[in-house]
Amino acid sequence: MKIYFSIIIFIISTWLVSAGTLTICESGCDFKSIQKAIDQSKSGDTLYIKSGFYKESNIVIYKKSLHIIGEEGAVIDTQYKGYGFSVEATDIVIKNLKIKNIKVSYTKEYAAILLFKSYDFVIENITVENAFFGFLIQKSKDGKVHNNTISGEGSAEADSGNAIHLWHCENVTITNNDVRRMRDGIYLEFGSNSYISNNYSTENLRYGLHFMFSNDNIYENNVFEANGAGVAVMFSKKIKMYNNVFKKNWGTASYGILLKEINDAELKHNRFENNTIGINADGTNRITYTENTFENNGYAIKVHGACYDNIYSRNNFLYNSFDLSYAGNLNSNEFENNYWSNYTGYDLDKDGIGDVPYRPVKLFSYLVNRTPESIVLLRSLFIDIIDFSEKVSPVFTPENLIDNKPLMTKATW
Amino acid sequence: MLKILKYSFFDLMRSSWSYVYFAFYLLLGIVLLFLNNDLSKAVITLMNVIIVLVPLIGTVFGVMYYYNSKEFTELLLAQPLKRSSIFLGQYLGVAISLSMSLILGLGLPFIAYGLFKSSAIWDFSLLLITGVFLTFIFCALAFNIALSNENKIKGFGYAILMWLFLAIIYDGLFLMSLILFEDYPLDKLSLVGTMLNPIDLSRTLILLKLDISALLGYTGAVFKQFFGTSFGLIISFLMLSIWVILPVLRIVFKSRKKDF
The missing domain is CATH 2.160.20.10 (Single-stranded right-handed beta-helix, Pectin lyase-like)
Structure with a gap:
């Protein structure tokens, strides 16, 4: 009996103590x-x-x-x-x-x-x-x-x-x-x-x-x-980035998102608005960019070297000054089924996919990479002419960097 | 001067070319708005048209009007009138009637579309202001060329060449010099280069309000200061005014000494 009593006392006291x-x-x-x-x-x-x-x-x-x-x-x-x-x-x-x-x-x-x-x-x-x-x-x-x-x-x-x-x-x-x-x-x-x-x-x-x-x-x-400088994702693996909004990051070293040495990541349904550079990718491997929207950026995506097996699909590129800047070879990266607001092709069989492939890299973006000051010539008639001639017969931009199946209307999800 | 201005103005208003010009802009405005369905995007497309076409039409109209009204000008010169007021009156008559076609032609469809309720109204007014500036600049340049050349064909040739140079060739040379000197700091040079060409200047001015702002700062401190503040806007407008004033002054001087 005494033992029980003391146990009860003990329990009560610990309860009292724990709920103090x-x-x-x-x-x-x-x-x-x-x-x-x-x-x-x-x-x-x-x-x-x-x-x-x-x-x-x-x-x-x-x-x-x-x-x-x-x-x-x-x-x-x-x-x-x-x-x-x-x-x-x-x-x-x-x-x-x-x-x-x-x-x-x-x-x-x-x-x-x-x-x-x-x-x-x-x-x-x-x-x-x-x-x-x-x-x-x-x-x-x-x-x-x-x-x-x-x-x-x-x-x-x-x-x-x-x-x-x-x-x-x-x-x-x-x-x-x-x-x-x-x-x-x-x-x-x-x-x-x-x-x-x-x-x-x-x-x-x-x-x-x-x-x-x-x-x-x-x-x-x-x-x-x-x-x-926006958002930086560096030296990391398997990061999932969904539904984020990156906007108004302006400056010499400003990005919507800076990807540096990133492997196996996934970007989906993000919005990039009014950034100097939407995505700055450097040394990124096996990344899928799906259904993101890039609107009114200076550069939508800037790809530096050492990027392999990245897949860009069903993204909307809307009214960016440059959709893409690219250094080096294509390196088994893929662009497919994106919507490009600058696309001027046609769709005769009406399957929603343009019949003419789209080249997202313009000669002018290559020139601006070389001499940044030439940006003052943006949208001038002369630049439009040389961009057009580069589009017809690519010399400076990677030849196989093409979206073979550009969408005719914005990708929706 | 006002009387001659009035006469030139109404003379041009009666001519079918003004109506064609007006109708062209009206059509352009309507087509852009109803194909694009987006006011701010229509403003961008319009910019491309304005910085190329407005100078061309200003040049051609200016030269054409000067040569066409040459006999009438000689008649006026026989009257006790100041020479500067005759030529300035004619110049202003052409420039104002062209500007009016531009403003009305583009303004009407945009107003009908609901410009006053849109945030693009500032971009749009900037567009019209630069358009008017370009008309005044290129009319004045055209009058200069016409005054200096008695030969019509030569005058037309020079005028078109001037337009071609400022609209396209200048940018090509500009770009080449930038690439040639890429090892040197170029930001100031490129700004000066922009200032020296009225077409580039107007393009930059409009881009300041549109997409260059997203690229702001990408190219360094001088650009950031110029494009990022109202400083750039003020300087640009100042330069445009100088581009109007200098050729007009030359019209005055040239006409004073010219033999007819």
């Missing part, structure tokens, strides 16, 4: 300071941060599974002193907070929330203002970053950080975030099996989204607008 809730506010709560509350808490506790202004920085959570939930109006001001939260724990939840004024440093990566070796984490509804780094997530797994807004005031790449930076992470879901005016919007370095969707990334100094050595990731339904 602590409140934090300026007066009348359990604690005044977030750090003290965390020090006093036990794994499994929930901490409620009431509305108020907390001037705290470097809040450390070490090996405790805590749920930290803010009330509306809960603001943590780190006063440019360092990290906001610095976490190394599993099963951690941080929600509904506003964190601001993160210290800028040239030697340390101060972030609003730093997660290190944390598993099963959730970061939700956090607003970070004046961020250096937003969320710096290192060597972590199985997390969710959802509905956050991160903005910085960086003026140069050197003195700004990344909004959401993943380093050696796996299985992280990044959804519905709004990141702006940082260095990189979202940066995955050695990250795999992550899912990135419905984010809005704009006005970042470098890339809206950046992959480095990150394989097997999916990103879809994101909008990347007016970033310094």
